[in-house]
Amino acid sequence: MEQRISLVTLGVADLPRAVAFYEGVLGWKAESSPPGVVFFDLSGVVFALWPHDELAKDMGLTADRVPAYRGYSLAHNVRSEAEVDAIFARLKNHGATILKKPQKAFWGGYSGYFSDPDGHTWEIAHNPFWTIKEDGRVSMKKDR
Amino acid sequence: MEQRISLVTLGVADLPRAVAFYEGVLGWKAESSPPGVVFFDLSGVVFALWPHDELAKDMGLTADRVPAYRGYSLAHNVRSEAEVDAIFARLKNHGATILKKPQKAFWGGYSGYFSDPDGHTWEIAHNPFWTIKEDGRVSMKKDR
Numbered sequence: 001m002e003q004r005i006s007l008v009t010l011g012v013a014d015l016p017r018a019v020a021f022y023e024g025v026l027g028w029k030a031e032s033s034p035p036g037v038v039f040f041d042l043s044g045v046v047f048a049l050w051p052h053d054e055l056a057k058d059m060g061l062t063a064d065r066v067p068a069y070r071g072y073s074l075a076h077n078v079r080s081e082a083e084v085d086a087i088f089a090r091l092k093n094h095g096a097t098i099l100k101k102p103q104k105a106f107w108g109g110y111s112g113y114f115s116d117p118d119g120h121t122w123e124i125a126h127n128p129f130w131t132i133k134e135d136g137r138v139s140m141k142k143d144r
Numbered sequence: 145m146e147q148r149i150s151l152v153t154l155g156v157a158d159l160p161r162a163v164a165f166y167e168g169v170l171g172w173k174a175e176s177s178p179p180g181v182v183f184f185d186l187s188g189v190v191f192a193l194w195p196h197d198e199l200a201k202d203m204g205l206t207a208d209r210v211p212a213y214r215g216y217s218l219a220h221n222v223r224s225e226a227e228v229d230a231i232f233a234r235l236k237n238h239g240a241t242i243l244k245k246p247q248k249a250f251w252g253g254y255s256g257y258f259s260d261p262d263g264h265t266w267e268i269a270h271n272p273f274w275t276i277k278e279d280g281r282v283s284m285k286k287d288r
Contacts, residue, residue: 001220001231003172004186004280005152006269011215028147031284034251042148044281045189052215059257059265060244061213069205070214071155071196072264076145087145100204107178113203120216121203125150136148137188140175 005045008074011052011063012118018049021117025094043135052118068119075123077130077138081110087124088112149189152218155196155207156262162193165261169238187279196262212263219267221274221282225254231268232256 012018019038022028033039036054040047056063078084084102091098091114099121102112111125131143156162163182166172177183180198184191200207222228228246235242235258243265246256255269275287 001170001172001234001268002222002280003184004220005189005191005218006221006276006282007217007219007267008149008152009217009219009267011213011217026145028145039284040147041284043188044277044279044283045149046282046284047149052213055215055217056213058244058249059213059217059267061265063213063215064211066211066213066215067208069155069196069200069203069208069210070216071199071207071210071262072214072216073151073153073155073199073203074149075151075153076148077150078146090145100202105202118215121205123151123153123203124145132150133188135188136146138150138190139188140183140185140190 007046007048009048009050009055010116010118010120011055012049013052014117015049015051017117021096022049025091025096043137066119070119070121073113073121073123075125077125077127077132079126079132081126084110084112084124084126088114151190151192153192153194153199154260154262154264155199156193157196158261159193159195161261165240166193169235169240187281210263214263214265217257217265217267219269221269221271221276223270223276225270228254228256228268228270232258 031039038049052063097115099113105111109127131139175183182193196207241259243257249255253271275283
């Protein structure tokens with residue numbers, strides 16, 4: 001099994017509401033997608049929004065109640081602390097749920113957490129020890 | 145906010161057990177990582193394993209019980225149905241939890257689901273309408 005992730009799929013309660021959040025609040029642009037699912041092309045990783053019942057059924061599971069903490073996080077790294085603050089300012093203006101305001105992190109960076117309308121958690125972080133390449137992909141090495 | 149994901153972090157109950165699964169069963173190779181967390185470099189996306197309590201605390205949440213269905217899925221796409229079967233044969237040999245055996249999917253592909261020791265769900269899929277590039281990254285267009 002090669003060392004990669006092809007898709008990250010989030011189960012959502014209301015697909016148009018979720019799309020409105022990712023497009024309207026985060027400013028992303030969805031691809032033309034088949035009915036009932038919405039795909040975003042993230043430079044070689046596909047991010048998908050799919051109703052909870054469909055995703056759970058596809059997994060062979062049932063969509064039970066999901067608590068606030070689901071044991072995972074998505075993260076979006078940026079090039080400066082100011083960029084972290086700018087994203088949280090935008091999120092606040094749009095009434096998004098802020099879990100943790102941007103702050104100095106114990107690991108030497110600067111980050112905050114928010115959740116989308118379905119409670120999926122995202123971290124926005126500046127990590128001074130890693131590099132963000134031209135195309136936005138992250139490298140775990142410091143580019144000097 | 146640029147359209148990308150930098151990290152996918154999974155909360156885990158037992159870090160060595162989780163690492164043994166990703167390295168021993170999936171055959172991945174971890175990077176040299178700081179104490180208490182384990183990173184894998186997935187061609188520009190970082191995959192992280194981090195104890196539940198630490199991740200929950202970092203998010204500003206508490207690590208409640210997590211049910212089987214957590215409203216998300218990771219996926220790993222491969223180049224043929226035979227590759228899907230080969231991965232599931234390996235998973236079965238290692239006693240991994242198979243949620244859904246590989247089968248024809250309603251969307252025209254072939255896929256199955258398994259969960260890791262902490263219940264994080266993965267889909268292994270062959271999608272004949274998408275392309276997997278040389279470096280393993282996925283493209284939502286068919287390469288003809």
